[in-house]
Amino acid sequence: MSILTSNNVKDQYSTEMLLHMYEDMVRIRKFEMQATVCFSAGELAGNIHTCVGQEATAVGSCQALEKTDFITSTHRGHGHCIGKGAKTDKVMAELFGKVTGYCRGKGGSMHVADLGLGILGANGIVGAGLPIATGSALTSKIRESGEVTLAFFGDAGSNHGTFHESINMAAAWNLPVVYLCENNLYGVSVDINSVINTETIAERAQAYGIPGVTVDGNDVLAVYEAVKTAVQHARQGKGPSIVECQTYRIRGHYEGDPSSYRPKELTEEWKKKDPIEKFREHLLKLGVSEDDLSAIDTAMDKEIKEAYEFAKSSPYPDVSEVTLDVYASENERSVIR
Amino acid sequence: MRKLSMSKAIREAMHEEMVRDENVIVIGEDLGKMGSPFGVTLGFLDEFGPNRVIETPICESGFTGMAVGAAMRGIRPVVELMYVDFVGVAADPIINQAAKMRYMTGGQVSIPMVIRAPMGAGRRNAGQHSQCLETYFTHIPGLKLVCPSTPAEAKGLLKAAIRDDDPVVFLEHKLLYADKGEMPEEEQVIPLGLANVKREGNDVTIIAWSRQVLFALEAAKELEKDGIDVEVIDLRTLVPLDWEAIKKSVCKTHNVVIAQEGYKRSGFAGEIATQIMEELFDELDSPVERVAGLNTVPPYSPPLEDVFFPNSNDIVRAVKKVVSYKLYEGAH
Numbered sequence: 001m002s003i004l005t006s007n008n009v010k011d012q013y014s015t016e017m018l019l020h021m022y023e024d025m026v027r028i029r030k031f032e033m034q035a036t037v038c039f040s041a042g043e044l045a046g047n048i049h050t051c052v053g054q055e056a057t058a059v060g061s062c063q064a065l066e067k068t069d070f071i072t073s074t075h076r077g078h079g080h081c082i083g084k085g086a087k088t089d090k091v092m093a094e095l096f097g098k099v100t101g102y103c104r105g106k107g108g109s110m111h112v113a114d115l116g117l118g119i120l121g122a123n124g125i126v127g128a129g130l131p132i133a134t135g136s137a138l139t140s141k142i143r144e145s146g147e148v149t150l151a152f153f154g155d156a157g158s159n160h161g162t163f164h165e166s167i168n169m170a171a172a173w174n175l176p177v178v179y180l181c182e183n184n185l186y187g188v189s190v191d192i193n194s195v196i197n198t199e200t201i202a203e204r205a206q207a208y209g210i211p212g213v214t215v216d217g218n219d220v221l222a223v224y225e226a227v228k229t230a231v232q233h234a235r236q237g238k239g240p241s242i243v244e245c246q247t248y249r250i251r252g253h254y255e256g257d258p259s260s261y262r263p264k265e266l267t268e269e270w271k272k273k274d275p276i277e278k279f280r281e282h283l284l285k286l287g288v289s290e291d292d293l294s295a296i297d298t299a300m301d302k303e304i305k306e307a308y309e310f311a312k313s314s315p316y317p318d319v320s321e322v323t324l325d326v327y328a329s330e331n332e333r334s335v336i337r
Numbered sequence: 338m339r340k341l342s343m344s345k346a347i348r349e350a351m352h353e354e355m356v357r358d359e360n361v362i363v364i365g366e367d368l369g370k371m372g373s374p375f376g377v378t379l380g381f382l383d384e385f386g387p388n389r390v391i392e393t394p395i396c397e398s399g400f401t402g403m404a405v406g407a408a409m410r411g412i413r414p415v416v417e418l419m420y421v422d423f424v425g426v427a428a429d430p431i432i433n434q435a436a437k438m439r440y441m442t443g444g445q446v447s448i449p450m451v452i453r454a455p456m457g458a459g460r461r462n463a464g465q466h467s468q469c470l471e472t473y474f475t476h477i478p479g480l481k482l483v484c485p486s487t488p489a490e491a492k493g494l495l496k497a498a499i500r501d502d503d504p505v506v507f508l509e510h511k512l513l514y515a516d517k518g519e520m521p522e523e524e525q526v527i528p529l530g531l532a533n534v535k536r537e538g539n540d541v542t543i544i545a546w547s548r549q550v551l552f553a554l555e556a557a558k559e560l561e562k563d564g565i566d567v568e569v570i571d572l573r574t575l576v577p578l579d580w581e582a583i584k585k586s587v588c589k590t591h592n593v594v595i596a597q598e599g600y601k602r603s604g605f606a607g608e609i610a611t612q613i614m615e616e617l618f619d620e621l622d623s624p625v626e627r628v629a630g631l632n633t634v635p636p637y638s639p640p641l642e643d644v645f646f647p648n649s650n651d652i653v654r655a656v657k658k659v660v661s662y663k664l665y666e667g668a669h
Contacts, residue, residue, distance in 0.1 A: 072406075104443030113442040120409055121442060125433050131399050132434065135406020135414075142362070142388045142412070149406075165399025172394070325444035326478050328502035333530035333577040335481065335503075337612075 005216045023296050025055040028079040030304040039255045048109045051079040053250035056275035057182045058083040060223025070118040070136045070149040072129030075110045077122030085117045089307040098314035127160030134166040137177035148234045150178040156187025158201045171208040174239035178230040181244045188253045189261040202244035217245025218275040344514040346488035348377045350495035364391040365417030397427035405434045408450040420466045421454035435504040436479030447502040457510040458646045467635035469599035474506045481505040482575045486550035488518035493527030510548040530577035538568035541592040546572040549596040556652035591622040594655045601629035623662035626655045
């Protein structure tokens with residue numbers, strides 16, 4: 001099975017687009033690092049799952065989508081949401097459980113959503129986003145409205161029944177959906193190769209009679225190209241594809257996870273393949289100036305600092321909100337009783 | 338007056354709502370040529386086409402989850418689980434997705450989705466096709482639950498459920514499908530949350546829903562011969578619960594029997610009994626009595642199934658026990 005890299009693609013992108021992608025990757029990285037600092041300082045409740053090392057999959061995928069397209073995301077979803085246009089201050093406020101967050105602080109790290117941006121929600125249940133994305137795609141087909149929906153899920157999600165059920169229906173009915181697997185090699189602590197019997201996840205596409213490709217998930221342009229092809233395929237009414245991005249999460253499953261189940265050498269090896277460093281080198285080779293890239297880094301530092309300050313200084317929701325929005329309509333009698 | 342069976346009344350409700358609103362679609366197994374096992378979507382595929390009659394493979398988790406995604410986009414899916422027992426394979430999209438999506442997005446989105454499912458014992462279908470599982474759903478905030486007992490109410494409540502912006506679980510007792518009932522001449526949309534007092538009485542209140550309402554009315558006739566004047570409340574919806582109707586009746590009769598077909602342990606009857614105890618303790622002249630299914634697996638063999646779920650004789654016995662209770666004599 002060949003793995004696509006950006007060596008297979010032509011360097012024919014506008015500088016504006018390339019810098020935008022670089023900026024988003026840096027934005028996500030700095031957001032995640034700020035979140036880890038906040039978590040260690042005890043400023044965040046619950047758990048957070050960072051995508052440090054996986055920024056290229058989020059940015060490459062979202063770059064291939066239109067603003068009007070939709071995504072579903074996962075428990076490791078900050079990057080996907082920011083890539084799809086979510087503002088870092090409102091995502092950070094959601095992590096802080098503040099009323100200014102995308103979900104008024106009621107969802108937290110694993111549940112950022114913004115319907116207006118086409119983010120149908122990150123999801124705390126592994127594999128749960130796939131049928132939701134499929135339903136969104138069904139809606140676009142029924143309405144002939146032209147949007148494509150992209151479902152992010154991990155290697156662990158690919159072993160869930162919803163993977164088969166969703167892709168089977170989408171393939172049978174040619175639904176406009178892209179199934180984007182971020183294979184970061186571990187489902188929590190379990191080595192993916194110890195629980196599947198194929199070399200790649202994408203080759204399962206054959207079983208559904210749809211295209212499936214495996215790409216270097218740390219190569220943002222390779223991801224972009226593969227997803228762009230899958231999105232075009234979907235938008236032309238030809239149905240779903242599987243795009244598998246092989247990548248690695250540099251930090252633990254959640255903050256505080258010592259990752260004792262992974263060889264340290266493996267993590268060191270993947271650190272050398274850092275998607276941001278890799279893309280930065282590529283851009284310098286293309287003639288982008290060091291100054292331009294450093295200006296982006298500095299601007300992102302400032303943005304994330306402001307996002308943190310916004311989140312920290314925002315109020316919590318009023319306690320009267322505890323039962324607000326359980327239901328949309330009250331009916332003739334109290335629905336809360 | 339026109340008479341219809343409950344299955345035809347349910348078909349009519351969905352048909353009228355699909356004609357009224359193009360966002361209403363049906364999703365489930367065997368809804369196409371077969372028209373669903375109980376005939377409730379007969380002819381829909383020809384009339385509305387495959388974009389609105391989504392005949393799925395057998396994958397309850399996948400298609401229920403798909404319906405949630407469609408609902409997030411403004412579609413109003415009416416999902417059919419062939420039997421409510423199959424909720425076991427469709428649990429996540431219902432309890433973790435549909436029920437929670439509005440709250441967890443801070444009110445950004447609602448899930449205007451109906452999950453219809455036949456339920457109940459009496460057809461010798463054994464343990465995996467005979468259960469009443471209301472409690473699975475009433476326990477989860479974010480879901481509403483409807484259990485009609487007559488064709489006209491099934492139609493009026495289903496229309497309200499389809500128009501409701503929240504996920505509504507709509508449970509239809511299999512042994513009521515063939516029962517015919519009078520239908521109103523004019524369109525009727527019955528608001529969720531309103532109980533129906535099916536019989537007025539002064540001595541004891543029987544609270545019931547779904548098929549047990551019919552048994553309660555039979556029991557009331559029988560008890561009349563002994564001079565016991567029974568009031569029967571058909572709750573119709575368990576969430577929202579019509580507490581006003583319960584309170585009014587309990588304050589009148591001061592004696593309560595609650596009849597449910599589902600397993601007694603952790604059943605919704607226990608929930609109602611507790612709420613009555615918490616808020617109306619001083620009104621009671623006797624302990625609240627529950628009539629319910631045995632805490633066993635629904636059996637296949639006819640004589641076993643007949644004793645598994647309660648009928649009017651069980652309700653009569655419970656009412657007699659309640660009205661013969663002498664206040665304070667129970668204490669030692």
